[in-house]
Amino acid sequence: MVPGATDAAGYWRILTGGRDLMTEVPASRWLVTDHYDPDPAAPDKTYARRGAFLPEVDFDPLEYGVPPANLAATDTSQLLALMVADQVLTDAGGLSDLDRDRVGVVLGAASLELLPHMYGRSHRPMWLKGLRESGLAEAEAQAVCDRISAQFSPWRESTFPGLLGNVVSGRIANRFDLHGTNHTTDAACASSLAALSTAVGELALRRADLVISGGVDTGNDIGMFLCFSKTPALSRTGDCRPFSDAADGTMLGEAVVMYALKRLSDAERDGDRIHAVIRGIGTSSDGKGTAIYAPLPDGQARALRRAYEEAGYGPRTVELVEAHGTGTKAGDAAELTALRAVFEESGRGAAQPAGSGGQWCAIGSVKSQIGHTKCAAGAAGLLKAVMALHHKVLPPTIKVDRPTPAATDPDGPFYVNTEARPWVRSADHPRRAAVSSFGFGGSNFHVTLEEYVPSGTPARVPPRHRSAPSELVLFSGASVADLVPPESYGDRPLAALARESQGAFSPTDPVRLAVVASDTDDLREKYAQALALIRQRPGTAFSAPNGVRYASGDPAPGRLAFLFPGQGSQYVGMGAGLAMLAPAAQAVWDRLGGATFDGRPLHRLVFPPPAFADEERAAQAARLA
DSSP: OBTTBSSHHHHHHHHHHTOOOOEEOOTTTOOHHHHBOSOTTSTTOBSOOEEOOOOOOOOOTGGGTOOGGGGGGSOHHHHHHHHHHHHHHHHTTOSTTSOGGGEEEEEEEOOOSHHHHHHGGGGHHHHHHHHHHTTOOHHHHHHHHHHHHTTSOOOOTTHHHHHOTTHHHHHHHHHTTOOSOEEEEOBTBTHHHHHHHHHHHHHHTTSOSEEEEEEEEOOOSHHHHHHHHTTTOBOTTSOOOTTBTTOOOBOBOOEEEEEEEOOHHHHHHTTOBOOOEEEEEEEEEOOSOSOTTSOOHHHHHHHHHHHHHHHTSOGGGOOEEEOOOOSOHHHHHHHHHHHHHHHHHHHTTOOOOTTOOSOOEEEEOTHHHHOBOGGGHHHHHHHHHHHHHHHTEEOOOOSOSSBOGGGOOTTSSEEEOOSOEEOOOOTTSOOEEEEEEEETTTEEEEEEEEOOOOOSSSOBOOOOOOOOSOEEEEEEESSGGGOOOGGGGOSOOHHHHHHHHHHHOOTTSSEEEEEEESSHHHHHHHHHHHHHHHHHSTTOOEEETTTEEEEESSOOOOOOOOOOOOTTOOOTTTTHHHHHHOHHHHHHHHHTTTOEETTEEHHHHHSOOOOOSHHHHHHHHHHHO
């Protein structure tokens, strides 16, 4: 559950579509008029008024065993975590065939929003002191304090567990009757990768057979904004631009992201759907530094080296890094320094494909789209990398008009990927990606993982998520009254709805309507507009520029033609959309993954790294021509 999406498929569409989920702070979090001041030095105020926020969702307390009377005293993180854990277990095939004694839950979580709210009541002596010193009579001062206290929820028996961070995981173990280890961990912004490290340890030590892990952070209250404002770490211009030369700070986001972890051999034996494989986890501390919150490249590099030592391969084979990438100048600079040190060590003297040279690895950060989700940041980055491997797509990082110089060295290992591109890979090794997460206090984590390649076991590769920017939805019937409205399809994703509508469509029906829609809301709106027009002129065919077409009566038999463009029609990026949507098209490119033209990999001529200057774009077009 991330800003703009409530499932993994929606998250993937956000990633590949390059959507920006930054908005003004909604009134449900805190009031800008109460807490905002553009002056960063203004006491008790924040100079930020934007962020990325989870969508509102319906929560059925009885479905998850939460007494409705306890909702006001239960942290949002605990409730949303139950819903996401339910998604994870469903995706993993349920619990019917699992030994619940060997299923655990380890999550990164902290900074829960209910705690400061409940502590508010304990400040009554300070309110009373101020009122007395202002000259109010005792009775009046007490009455004012009563009115202030009424703004806070009362303490009750369910309040204590309702605000504890560890109950985020505990409530999941309780609801789904899991008997393995159950706890949360706090490593600040590296919490979810710290939890991942512990979860993988449980599996490696064979104390568990399945562990739910991830990160939970719904804390975008005013207290969190003040913490980041007074560091200061938030963007003065109100945006998060990792690895851009215009980066001036981070922005805050919210997310609840989890995944099911098993030993690879067990997953293959059990015929599970495998999304990706973790190969190495490196952890480290910065040790002694200049300040407890200042990132140290040496400490981060230590974690990177340990990850690749455990994985058994070097970073020269890693082609995507989902970086911590907060958008702060000091943080991004330190991270790039560490990454370049380790990746360039790997590149020296290594056998390299013809023409690959430098810039073999895409680097980016999902924080450009959903902000810094704090305790859930590593989990959000890991899920992005897992889906990139599974879909064979290099996802974009947005808001980079010109990259920071440290990420643009033509002889260096990295380039900032600003557009979705097919991830072409020859068969010499699987696609490999890495994820970093670093926390205040010098907590460093780096994870390296690779795509799953079936090897004749019962294990399966899950289907891809549809990520087309729009879908074709068809309606037909004997009369206008027989057209089935979109609402009849329920609350299914647009791609599934489109598939079902195409299966039910009859080209010989007297009434036929086609709608190209970007989402279900867009579909409903266009359908309603089309229906109104049809009822005004029931026998008149029409085609609207917004992607709606209607016809009635006997269909005239048509003829079909294919157009094959000839020489001179080539352009940089041609066929990228098809390769990213159709596995058969991707497979053609992979078969030619080792092919070269004029000393360069063929796919790097057609799908080169993004260019940021007109001369560079012209050179790419000239090479392709």
